[in-house]
Amino acid sequence: MFTRDEFLSKMHVEELDTLLFRGEALQMGLPRVFGGQVLGQALNAAVRTVEDDRKPHSLHGYFLRPGDLSRPIIYEVDPIRNGRSFSTRRVVGKQRGEAIFNASISFQVVEEGLSHQFEFPENVQHYSDLPNDFDRAEEVGNLINISAEQLRSYYLIFGTDILETRTPNLESTVLPGEYEPHYGFWFKFNDAIGEDPITHRTLLAFISDKALMGTAIRPHPVNFRTHKIIGASLDHAMWFHDEIRVNQWIYYHVDSPRSARSRGFNRGSFYTADGRLICSTAQEGLIRVVGERET
Numbered sequence: 001m002f003t004r005d006e007f008l009s010k011m012h013v014e015e016l017d018t019l020l021f022r023g024e025a026l027q028m029g030l031p032r033v034f035g036g037q038v039l040g041q042a043l044n045a046a047v048r049t050v051e052d053d054r055k056p057h058s059l060h061g062y063f064l065r066p067g068d069l070s071r072p073i074i075y076e077v078d079p080i081r082n083g084r085s086f087s088t089r090r091v092v093g094k095q096r097g098e099a100i101f102n103a104s105i106s107f108q109v110v111e112e113g114l115s116h117q118f119e120f121p122e123n124v125q126h127y128s129d130l131p132n133d134f135d136r137a138e139e140v141g142n143l144i145n146i147s148a149e150q151l152r153s154y155y156l157i158f159g160t161d162i163l164e165t166r167t168p169n170l171e172s173t174v175l176p177g178e179y180e181p182h183y184g185f186w187f188k189f190n191d192a193i194g195e196d197p198i199t200h201r202t203l204l205a206f207i208s209d210k211a212l213m214g215t216a217i218r219p220h221p222v223n224f225r226t227h228k229i230i231g232a233s234l235d236h237a238m239w240f241h242d243e244i245r246v247n248q249w250i251y252y253h254v255d256s257p258r259s260a261r262s263r264g265f266n267r268g269s270f271y272t273a274d275g276r277l278i279c280s281t282a283q284e285g286l287i288r289v290v291g292e293r294e295t
Contacts, residue, residue: 001028001153004162004192011202013041013075021045021075023093025067029153033067035233036209038093038101044202045075046089046105054087054107056201059238061103066232071095085109117241117277118269121253127186127273130166133157144174144225154224156210163207164188172218173211176226179218182255185211189246200244204279207252208238208268213285216256216264222289230288234263242278249273262288 002010006026013021023041025033039061047056067073078090086108093101134157137148144151151157155173157165167173167185187207193199213233217223224231254268268281 001158002026004190007162008193008199011037011040011044011206012199013045015048016074019049019077019079021048021077023073023075025069025072027069028156030069033069033073033100034156034209035063035236036206038063038067038073039103039209039236039238040202040206041073042075042091042093042101042103043105043205044198045077046091046103047107047198047201049077049079049089050082050087050107053109055110056105056240057108058106058240059103059205060105060235061101061237062235063101063233065095065098065100067093067100068095073100080104085111120251120271120275121184121269124184124251124253125168127166127188127249127251130168130186132160133165133167133170133185134159136170140170140174143171161190161192163190173214174223174225176221176223178221181215181219181257182253183215183218184251184253186249186251187246188249191247193247197244200246201240203246204240204244204270205238207246208270208279208281209233209236209283210252212254212266212268212281212283213264213287215254215266216259216285216287218256219259225293227292228290230286230290232286234284234286237282239280240278241280242276244278245272250278259287262286 010024013023026037073093076092081088089105091103092099137151141148141151165187251271256266258265264285264287266283270279
């Protein structure tokens with residue numbers, strides 16, 4: 001895939017001019033640019049155009065065209081508003097002069113106020129009781145007759161020098177069945193990512209797109225290995241509730257309340273190991289089942 005230094009370098013976009021940035025594509029073994037990369041790079045560009053006392057509290061993005069892996073993405077940031085407490089940025093990602101992604105990102109000066117949250121999901125295995133997904137790749141890959149390398153690439157399982165993931169019932173992500181429309185995984189980025197809070201928010205946006213869309217497929221006896229499925233993220237939203245430290249263990253709980261009309265709706269919640277809800281996500285994805293794959 002890529003080295004840790006390459007990953008961190010490419011997730012921090014290059015500033016070309018005032019409000020203009022360039023992001024290079026990560027080669028992840030996918031046919032097009034991973035949506036989480038675009039989310040993270042767009043947020044990274046926008047964060048660098050606001051005052052340090054303003055933190056992102058919401059992101060609403062639309063995926064407009066597939067991203068071309070052979071070309072950089074140019075991010076144009078529009079400083080729509082700078083208020084006393086809030087700032088708003090519009091970010092457009094372009095390739096070949098056409099928009100592939102559009103987002104509105106809002107920032108707020110940190111304030112104190114009323115506080116409550118949904119509690120940590122029940123009956124979730126603790127990360128300390130779970131094996132590393134990278135180490136399980138060969139065992140799980142054998143269940144569907146693919147190599148460990150193919151499984152790691154297809155399901156975005158990275159080496160622990162970049163990102164460690166531990167998934168309860170990892171088999172259910174690859175074996176077709178009729179599962180409950182919810183699951184989750186633990187993750188932690190390597191300490192080498194450093195302490196810059198911009199990096200931590202950028203990488204949370206990156207990981208927020210992992211496995212989210214597939215949640216809407218879980219209740220159905222199909223998956224991307226058994227059937228030809230046209231799948232694409234249509235939009236993606238994030239709400240940042242608290243400070244983000246992605247080099248500490250975080251549980252990403254995802255569910256799908258509804259799928260219909262060739263679209264699946266998915267939600268996600270990021271919890272720290274001590275139970276704090278630090279970020280929420282929502283996404284709708286295109287899911288068209290066009291036929292079975294040849295065995």
